[in-house]
Amino acid sequence: MNRSHVISFCLLLCAVQTLMGAEKPTVLSKTVQVPMRDGVLLATDVYQSPNVKQAPVVLMRTPYNKARAKKAAERFAEAGLIAVVQDCRGKFESEGIFYPYDNEGQDGFDTIEWLGKQPWCNGKIGMWGASYVGATQWLAANEHPPGLVTIAPTATFSSFYRNLYLGGALRISLIARWASGNSQKPEGAEVTQDWRGTLLHLPMSEVDNEIGWSIPWLEGMLTHPEHDGFWNRTELTDDIVDLKLPMQHIVGYYDFFSRESVNNFTRMQQEARDPETRRQQQLILGPWDHGSIGRSKVGDVDFGENAVIDAAGENLKWFERRLLGKQPEQDRADVPVRYFSLGDNVWFNATTWPPQGFTATSFYLHSNGKANTSDGDGRLDLCPSTTDEAADRFQADPNDPAPACPVTDKRPLISATWAPVDQRPIEKRNDVLVYTSEPYTEPLSFAGNAQAKLFVSADTPDADWVVKLIDVHPNGFSQNLAVGILRGRFRNSEQQPTLLKPGEVYEITVDLGPIAAQIGKGHRLRVDICGAYFPLFDRNPNSGEGPFGKDTKISTERVYHDAVRPSQIILPCKQ
Known part of the structure; x- marks a missing residue:
């Protein structure tokens, strides 16, 4: 081939590559101002492939800057959807005043109504996003906007009170x-x-x-x-069962939204008035906290590559099924529950949460009255006490509350995490009761909602009981699996608190939330009980004065575990 032929061939190749590049669709975006019913304009980005003239729309409404969703929006648009991302009222490029959650229902309705009138929208609209952005979905859906046919709320609430408290x-x-x-x-x-x-x-x-x-x-x-x-403006729990929407719920065990997200799924699957809606709910429950959804490393623990998921990809598969009519790969999009088991680090499929095949099993607290610290005599086993075991006690000092996790140079107090971190430094505190099983000779597996039933007393008008479920590894690493807290005056009701009578013994139930785990061979099961989980939860002043009070009292708290007061942890165990 002579020189002129080489040049001609190169020019032809460049032309072919240029044509091939030109044929590849790119995503175009534009910013429009969408009017709300009161005239406020909300800045809204529209992402659309040029070869898509009309398609279903997926909407995100965010207070965290619409530009941050660009990558996901382009991905959805490349798949044949039209992605729309909007700054919430009063945030970034949108007009108005931001007041958390207050306008999200009406603004969501108005935006969806506007989308339905655009020539590029085929009339089908979905919503996606996490945390606050997930809440904008519930609040908009509860307004029943025309055209909204599915939502994918990740790590969020339908009752803001129960998220915050x-x-x-x-x-x-x-x-x-x-x-x-x-x-x-x-x-x-x-x-x-x-x-x-x-x-x-x-x-x-x-x-x-x-x-x-x-x-x-x-x-x-x-x-x-x-x-x-x-809290009525953000209290939707009783209303969501009237919705007729397929929903995909994603959350992690260590997420502070775990209870709310799982309860949203369970309520919709079991109590939605529309039978078809009950059949079209999906829960993906992983090992993550709020900032690590889809990752393997969470806190001090690496759950392995099996823990990694593509959360946006899961949303996309859901929307392809529900909005574009595509069939799911290997029917995964129709699996009602996919949950990850901590410890053995594997995924399981189920039809419901809690999954079937697990039985409530009691693990009883024991000691000779000196369960304080991990060096104490606290024990945990399957047998209730048949003797008058001495109660354990600790002093909860509001000015020195038990921390949620060890404070270090790399993790200052304000950066306390919900994720799994080594609890051993906290278990050396005298205001922490520690009950530990013998090492397991065979793995112990459980999946469902854990709880503690305790018999307790305090010498103050109010006190907190914090219960942590722990996996003690053979090397001593003390991994928190789940945690629950109960403020004494709220033991009977969220609406009408009642102060404690000093010295009186109460039976209380502490919810530990959803959890699935395997305590491996050589590992030990542990329960820690203390009077604070600060600063993830506010410390209790123990005075009973409420949010306007200034006094604090050191509370002597007792946990009873004798023949007539069998304090216990209840886990849904594999039989």
């Missing part, structure tokens, strides 16, 4: 830190550098000012620990 205790560091970054900061104001002092501040009603400025909506949340009418 558990057993009457407040997720204080979560909401305080979120408020510091999502409220209007006055000119010259600075966020506190003393987070410990801020989160310990009393009365609770002043914590917003301790952050650095007045945040009225945060003060409202902090001063309504009862599940009362204050």
Whole structure:
């Protein structure tokens, strides 16, 4: 081949490559202003492949900057959908004033109604996104907008009260830190550098000012620990069963939204009034916390490559099935429940949550009255006590609350994590009771909702009981699996708290949430009990004064485990 032929061939090759490149569809985007019913304009990005003239739409509404969803939106658009991402009212490029959750239902309705009128929308609309963005889906769906046919809420709530409060205790560091970054900061104001002092501040009603400025909506949340009418705008639990929507729910065991997300799935699958809606619910339940969905490394534990999933890809498969009419690969899109088991690190399929084939099994607490610390005499086994075992006791000091996880240079107090971290430093504290089984000679597997039934007393008008379920590895690593908390005055009701009578013994139930795990051969099962999980939950002043009180009291708390008061952990075990 002579030189001219080589040049001609190269030019021809370049031309072919150019044509091939030109044939490859690219995603185009544009920003439009969508009017709400009160005239406020919300900045909205539309992603569309040029060869797609009309298609179903997937919508995300976010307070965290619509530009951050560009990658996922382009991916959805490349698959044949039209992706729309909108800044919530008062955030980034949108007009108006941001007030958490208050306008999301109506603004979601108005946006979906607007989408349905666009010539490029074929009338079918879905929604996707996590956390606050997941909540915008529930709030919009509850307004019953025309054209909304499916949602995919990841790690979110249908009752904001139950996300923020558990057993009457407040997720204080979560909401305080979120408020510091999502409220209007006055000119010259600075966020506190003393987070410990801020989160310990009393009365609770002043914590917003301790952050650095007045945040009225945060003060409202902090001063309504009862599940009362204050929360009605974000209380959808009784209403969601009227929805007629296929839904995909994704969450991790260590996520603070785990209970709410799993309960949303269970409620829709079992109680939705529409039979077809009950059949079209999916739950993906993994080993993650709120910031690690889809990853293998969570806190101090690497759950292996098997733990890795493509969360956006799971959403896409769901939308391809529900919006584009494609058949699922290997029917995975129609598996109602896919759950990950901690320890053996494998996925299982099930038709319901809790999965079938597991039986509630009691593990009883024992000691000679000295279960304090991991060096104490606390024991855990399958046999209830037949003798008058001495009660265990500890002192819960509000000024030195038991931490949720060890504080280190790399993990300051405000960065306390819900993820699995080594609990051994905390188990050396004298205000922590520790009950441990013998090493297992055969694996112990359980899956479902765990709980503790305890007989307790305190010498103060109020007190907290925190219960942690632990997997003790052969090398001593103490891995938290699940945790629950109950504030004494909320033992009977979220709506009408009742103070404790000092010295009186109460039987309480502490919800530990959804969990699936295997305690491997050579591992030990452990239960820790203490009076705080700070700062992930606010410490209890033990005075019973509520959010406007300033007093604190050291509480002597007791846990009883004798023949007539058999304190126990109840796990759904494989038989």
